Amino acid sequence: MTAIDSALQPAHDTAHGHHAKPSGIGRWLFATNHKDIGSLYLWFAFSMFIFGGVLALCIRAELFRPGLQFWQPELFNQFTTLHGLIMVFGAIMPAFTGLANWMLPLMIGAPDMAFARMNNWSFWLLPPAALLLLLSFAVPGGAAAAGWTLYAPLSTQMGMGMDLTIFAIHIMGVSSIMGSINIIVTILNLRAPGMTMMKMPMFAWASLITAYLIIAVMPVLAGVVTMVLTDRHFGTHFFNAAGGGDPVLYQHIFWFFGHPEVYIMALPAFGIVSHIIPTFSRKPLFGYTSMVYATSSIAILSFMVWAHHMFTTGMPATAQLFFMYATMLIAVPTGVKVFNWIGTMWQGSMSFETPMLFAIGFICLFTVGGLSGVTLSIAAIDIQLQDTYYVVAHFHYVLVAGALFSLFAAVYYWFPKMTGRMYSEFWGKFHFWWSLLWFNVTFFPMHFLGLAGMPRRIPDYNMQFTDFNTMASVGAFCFGLGQLIFFANMLHSLRHGRPAAAKPWEGADTLEWQIATPAPYHSFVEAPDLEVGENGRIDAMHGGKHH
Amino acid sequence: MASRRVLLLLTGWSPAVLAAGVNLQPPVTGIAQDIYDLHMLLLYITGGIFVLVFGVMFWAILRHRKSAGHQAKHFHENTTVEIVWTLIPLLILVAMAWPATRLILQQKSSAGAELTIKVTGYQWKWHYDYLDDGVAFMSHLATPQSAIHQVADRGEHYLLEVDQPLVVPTGTKVRLLLTANDVIHAWWVPQLGVKQDAIPGFVRDSWFKVDRPGTYRGQCAELCGKDHGFMPIVVEAKAPADYQAWLAARQKAAAANLEDPNKIWPLAELVARGEKVYTQNCVACHQANGKGIPGAFPALDGSAIATKDKPGHIDIVLNGSKKNAAMAAWGKQLSDTDIAAVITYERNAWGNHTGDVVQPKDIKAARGGKA
Numbered sequence: 001m002t003a004i005d006s007a008l009q010p011a012h013d014t015a016h017g018h019h020a021k022p023s024g025i026g027r028w029l030f031a032t033n034h035k036d037i038g039s040l041y042l043w044f045a046f047s048m049f050i051f052g053g054v055l056a057l058c059i060r061a062e063l064f065r066p067g068l069q070f071w072q073p074e075l076f077n078q079f080t081t082l083h084g085l086i087m088v089f090g091a092i093m094p095a096f097t098g099l100a101n102w103m104l105p106l107m108i109g110a111p112d113m114a115f116a117r118m119n120n121w122s123f124w125l126l127p128p129a130a131l132l133l134l135l136s137f138a139v140p141g142g143a144a145a146a147g148w149t150l151y152a153p154l155s156t157q158m159g160m161g162m163d164l165t166i167f168a169i170h171i172m173g174v175s176s177i178m179g180s181i182n183i184i185v186t187i188l189n190l191r192a193p194g195m196t197m198m199k200m201p202m203f204a205w206a207s208l209i210t211a212y213l214i215i216a217v218m219p220v221l222a223g224v225v226t227m228v229l230t231d232r233h234f235g236t237h238f239f240n241a242a243g244g245g246d247p248v249l250y251q252h253i254f255w256f257f258g259h260p261e262v263y264i265m266a267l268p269a270f271g272i273v274s275h276i277i278p279t280f281s282r283k284p285l286f287g288y289t290s291m292v293y294a295t296s297s298i299a300i301l302s303f304m305v306w307a308h309h310m311f312t313t314g315m316p317a318t319a320q321l322f323f324m325y326a327t328m329l330i331a332v333p334t335g336v337k338v339f340n341w342i343g344t345m346w347q348g349s350m351s352f353e354t355p356m357l358f359a360i361g362f363i364c365l366f367t368v369g370g371l372s373g374v375t376l377s378i379a380a381i382d383i384q385l386q387d388t389y390y391v392v393a394h395f396h397y398v399l400v401a402g403a404l405f406s407l408f409a410a411v412y413y414w415f416p417k418m419t420g421r422m423y424s425e426f427w428g429k430f431h432f433w434w435s436l437l438w439f440n441v442t443f444f445p446m447h448f449l450g451l452a453g454m455p456r457r458i459p460d461y462n463m464q465f466t467d468f469n470t471m472a473s474v475g476a477f478c479f480g481l482g483q484l485i486f487f488a489n490m491l492h493s494l495r496h497g498r499p500a501a502a503k504p505w506e507g508a509d510t511l512e513w514q515i516a517t518p519a520p521y522h523s524f525v526e527a528p529d530l531e532v533g534e535n536g537r538i539d540a541m542h543g544g545k546h547h
Numbered sequence: 548m549a550s551r552r553v554l555l556l557l558t559g560w561s562p563a564v565l566a567a568g569v570n571l572q573p574p575v576t577g578i579a580q581d582i583y584d585l586h587m588l589l590l591y592i593t594g595g596i597f598v599l600v601f602g603v604m605f606w607a608i609l610r611h612r613k614s615a616g617h618q619a620k621h622f623h624e625n626t627t628v629e630i631v632w633t634l635i636p637l638l639i640l641v642a643m644a645w646p647a648t649r650l651i652l653q654q655k656s657s658a659g660a661e662l663t664i665k666v667t668g669y670q671w672k673w674h675y676d677y678l679d680d681g682v683a684f685m686s687h688l689a690t691p692q693s694a695i696h697q698v699a700d701r702g703e704h705y706l707l708e709v710d711q712p713l714v715v716p717t718g719t720k721v722r723l724l725l726t727a728n729d730v731i732h733a734w735w736v737p738q739l740g741v742k743q744d745a746i747p748g749f750v751r752d753s754w755f756k757v758d759r760p761g762t763y764r765g766q767c768a769e770l771c772g773k774d775h776g777f778m779p780i781v782v783e784a785k786a787p788a789d790y791q792a793w794l795a796a797r798q799k800a801a802a803a804n805l806e807d808p809n810k811i812w813p814l815a816e817l818v819a820r821g822e823k824v825y826t827q828n829c830v831a832c833h834q835a836n837g838k839g840i841p842g843a844f845p846a847l848d849g850s851a852i853a854t855k856d857k858p859g860h861i862d863i864v865l866n867g868s869k870k871n872a873a874m875a876a877w878g879k880q881l882s883d884t885d886i887a888a889v890i891t892y893e894r895n896a897w898g899n900h901t902g903d904v905v906q907p908k909d910i911k912a913a914r915g916g917k918a
Contacts, residue, residue, distance in 0.1 A: 068695050073777070077773065247748070248746060281611075282619040283619040286623055312768070328640045335636045339600075339632045350608065351613045363604070367597065372593075378589065378647045380581070384740065387742075448570075451570050451571050458776030462704070462705050464568050465568070
């Protein structure tokens, strides 16, 4: 520990020049500072969120009415595919990595991420990958159009857009694996004295467990898309029955990645909410220890449920039963978390600033997604709902109202610490209520569409589905518009926001609120001595030095 | 229409709304009925949980707020409560799993079927083969292209209508053997409670037993490429006597339609027939004007293969393309006469004026006795 600490400290004060705040484009291209890299990640994720959002609106425009108005079916399929890939790999995952980069060292008293130069490369791999996906629209045959799941053998039929997608997935996989190694090593090795594992903030726990999930499953994804690549170009027959392969094998391997991936996008959200709810309830997190165990159980169970995405492939009854029971079991630790959050609010002294609103919105709507998830886990019912709009509704409740709302909550919560300024509370609250309303107008009717028999991934539909589709499209455009309010609020507040106090939230008690606002460019270059309570609560801090 | 629906949604759940497509379609098989009932049970349980849990939360939000002057109490754990709220969900899940398990076992027991039909998914149509009765046919989307662009041409069953439905007898346990020719499709008819992936190279089975005569509609449920949204399924359930009459008529027609493979056709007849074959099978990719979709599907109008290389043309239609997996091997799907007709059509349509005639016997020869 001491050896690592001293290795990470800047040489000494006289040789100061090289770690003064760099300027110009070089500050970003050669960034090794965790705060700069965190900001890069967040800006990248936001631009991908806009890109993926525009694709979503292209989809909703076509589905506004029956008939084909704007796009040919082939292009429509490209939109659904790229919308999924970009939101998952370009927006949500990088946003969480960005927050971990920014906040983890501040929350556990580390000087920076453990591998600062690798951190730079983890980020700078992402823009080329995004560029490949963007460019794939322009190649002959267009972008990949097999759905974000890229099921074989459909994905072996596509044009070179599929190859670009596979390459992009490889690059993004390498990036997220490196990012995860950094998070794991930072948390395990660079905690300040006193910040023990069973005391550290839930966001650190969630990031740690998520990082392990990423390292476990991203290589699996890389493997399966490589098998598609060799089937496409090098004459292998992994997924071609005529050559002794099996199309369903693709789905098994993909979902062995795909289900833990769902939790890669959910666990960090749980971590964020586990700080915001206590802060604005002015009361410690209820059941910290059970939160840690619940998060770990969810992570372990996530490896045992993959085939619930495949109930209609014709698995034997025993396999259906096993995967159904295992999936239902996940409801138990997830329920514990929801109860713990409500237990935290109970008898608190709550106030409802924007981060708290988004956190409460998260809990309610994520639970709606969880309950429709229980319904889907029942294999007998899933036969009717698999591949319908019910599934689309379900996972958007989990990923938009879940992951995305938690990200908004986090950005509002930590914005003062990151920038030294307050955002506009009025426009923050407006953004919340606007998003909450139109999110539900967009996605709630999709439950009805799915139940009534509308398959997903179709560009045109029978007239009986018109009303709810029209409603969903109107909702989607309004929801999209609302995100510009968020953007404008952030941009304006960055320059003109009211200066923020070191601890703008009365109930905040973790380490990042103990240092100046905005956070110094180099923080904790000397580790402080901490007296820490559960969930990273700082009871006393001695020493510690910043630049 | 939309505003009325929204209004009803906002003002409460009237039966009219329930009938207008917010729940599973009315079941017509025992399995579909059981799924419907189990889903309602789940809806009540999960709805109850939601109201209960968030009732507590909103109570806290109302009462335990700073603006109401509430002081925070600083408890942060309670072992008894935590054990209780772990065990209660577990018990609820067991209660859900019990009926679900029984239903799954029932869904999976396809033994004792009285009629077996092989279903093959193609891009983008379904083929039905009554294995014991010598009747087989392709089922295509019947909605005309014009309806996709013009509201006036749309009927009630827009995109959910086919030229030849699957006909089954009522009160009979029908077993489906499902497979696919190219990519994965999924055969789904909501009112029957059947959804089963059709996987190329593998055979999966499913079953249903319809009680009421009627027409039941569904769609392909697994993304299978460009026209995934345009390959509906229609099942017509007839009383056993009507079914037998239909079957006999089909068998008679099939016998009458057996074509002499050595017949020599005149150009005009081949072109006329070829145009029909083209419209049913080729138009989705190569388009009605023969121009294809640049970058994705090659043009036939003016292409070398459709104007010069006749053996190559026959080969690619019969055996598919080695370079582009989207071009299927039609030899497995179409008769010699149909293939001869469509090739003749392609060589004489649009700007292609080769005057070439390809006869069924040429196709037979090209198959090299393989067929």
